[in-house]
Amino acid sequence: MKRFIPLFAFLMVLTGSCSLFQKAEKNVYVSGRIEGDEIDVGTKVPGRVTKIFVDEGDNVKKGETLAILDSKAVLARVEQAKAAFEAAQKAAQAKEQEVNAYKERLAALIDKRNSLKSQLDFQLKIAREKESMANKDVALAEEALKKAKAVYEKAEADYERFKKLYEKKIIPRSEFDKAVMAFKVAKADFESGKENLLKAKKAVKIAKAGVEIVKSKYSDIASLDNEIDALKATVKAKEKEYLAFLDRVNQAKAVVDEAEAHLSDTVIKAPVNGTITVKYVNVGEVIPAGFRLFSIVNMDKLYLKGFIPEKKVGLIHLKQPAYVEVDAYPGKKFPAYVSYIAQKAEFTPKEVQTKEERVKEVFGVKLKLKSNPDHVLKPGMPADGYIEIGK
Incomplete structure (x- = not known):
């Protein structure tokens, strides 16, 4: 009986290892964060902020008024x-x-x-x-x-x-x-x-x-x-x-x-559809020309930004199918595809935890999400991506 238990445990470990090996063979693993192209909304004229119509997290449409500056002098x-x-x-x-x-x-x-x-x-x-x-x-x-x-x-x-x-x-x-x-x-x-x-x-x-x-x-x-x-x-x-x-x-x-x-520049409008990610001003503040008031990200155009080892860059190509997983929604796969592959290798970024990993050369990649239902994915979320090999 004592011999049977270690043998059973060994077979289970071996079976799990084969499963992981098969998954690794079918996909190229990418670890990183959810990001989006951030657009800063600034002002061309100086003035005092008299009204703000949005807050962080609000969805806005292109042309929507976000804030108004005092216009008496301009008038x-x-x-x-x-x-x-x-x-x-x-x-x-x-x-x-x-x-x-x-x-x-x-x-x-x-x-x-x-x-x-x-x-x-x-x-x-x-x-x-x-x-x-x-x-x-x-x-x-x-x-x-x-x-x-x-x-x-x-x-x-x-x-x-x-x-x-x-x-x-x-x-x-x-x-x-x-x-x-x-x-x-x-x-x-x-x-x-x-x-x-x-x-x-x-x-x-x-x-x-x-x-x-x-x-x-x-x-x-x-x-x-x-x-x-x-x-x-x-x-x-x-x-x-x-x-x-x-x-x-x-x-x-x-x-x-x-x-x-x-x-017209005293009326600050959204340049694109998106979500207010950062609000930098409050009503009553006096701001100079060129000051940044808001940051907007299009929540329908997010992507996973990460890195893959140099030896695996030959396995992927643009438009290659992939999917993304996040800890907040375990078991849910978000369809994506390879939208960017860096043309030059770099050392693993400093935010990688171990010193051994930081000295390896990697290639930056982006997996663009095909959709973001109900905007459940947010910029900054840690995420794992899997690029499907042979597709």
């Missing part, structure tokens, strides 16, 4: 900036109206110049047509005078010849009277032709004078062109002034935006 800066912005806008509007008034004057002056140019061009065309017609009348008058002169000279010669014949009683009185009458008519036509030529030449002078008068009026267009050029320069200068006023408006708007941004 005053916003109102001051808005007043300056409105003044800059009014000044720019007045300058714009001034620019538009100058542009309207310029447009009217250009219309006047173009209208005058059209009128003078038309008048010059008519004057030149009159001059051309007058020159043609001179040519016609000269041709008519030439013919009248020839008729007159022939009539005069006939008159002298018939006069002598009549005096010698060679021709009758009636034929001489015809010669006299023909001479008088030819003389009258010749005199009339000379008068018509004089009138035609006078008309040419008048027509040429008309052309010169119209041409002289083109100096008015030159004067208007000079006035237009000067006004264009003024408009350009006024437009440059207007752009400077717009720059002031934009600068004033930037000051408003900055002041309003500072005002």
Whole structure:
């Protein structure tokens, strides 16, 4: 009986050892703590904390208001900036109206110049047509005078010849009277032709004078062109002034935006969904810019952070299935997977208890939990992880 008991005990120990060996062969063991990526919520502006809406352990949603800082001074800066912005806008509007008034004057002056140019061009065309017609009348008058002169000279010669014949009683009185009458008519036509030529030449002078008068009026267009050029320069200068006023408006708007941004910064909001893990301030405290007010952890994105021996790093890979166990919930397995494997070995961290373990080289790993039902797992909990080999 005494021999049977030690033998039975030996078999039980051996069976347990085989079970542990089989578990070790199926999994890579990781020991560590539950952690989460902690996000600090700070302030961009200094001020006194007037309200706090959350406490440690509260779940918050992205955009939810966590605290409010005193905003009286910032509000005053916003109102001051808005007043300056409105003044800059009014000044720019007045300058714009001034620019538009100058542009309207310029447009009217250009219309006047173009209208005058059209009128003078038309008048010059008519004057030149009159001059051309007058020159043609001179040519016609000269041709008519030439013919009248020839008729007159022939009539005069006939008159002298018939006069002598009549005096010698060679021709009758009636034929001489015809010669006299023909001479008088030819003389009258010749005199009339000379008068018509004089009138035609006078008309040419008048027509040429008309052309010169119209041409002289083109100096008015030159004067208007000079006035237009000067006004264009003024408009350009006024437009440059207007752009400077717009720059002031934009600068004033930037000051408003900055002041309003500072005002919005007095309302502290959650940047992500998560749980308040640490509250660093209380109502009434005066805090500087950049001060940390809260820490938030997303309780749905926790992971086990631990280390594995160097000789076992070749057994694991990213996305490899795993599960996590914690002392607070014995027997419960929380599904996970390998989300991180360090690229460089390090000595076991100092928090490991024995000196012998601290001199070993290990690789840091993270086992990301697939879920955290009811947020039962908390950052800081000691935990054991098992990475399933061959999966």
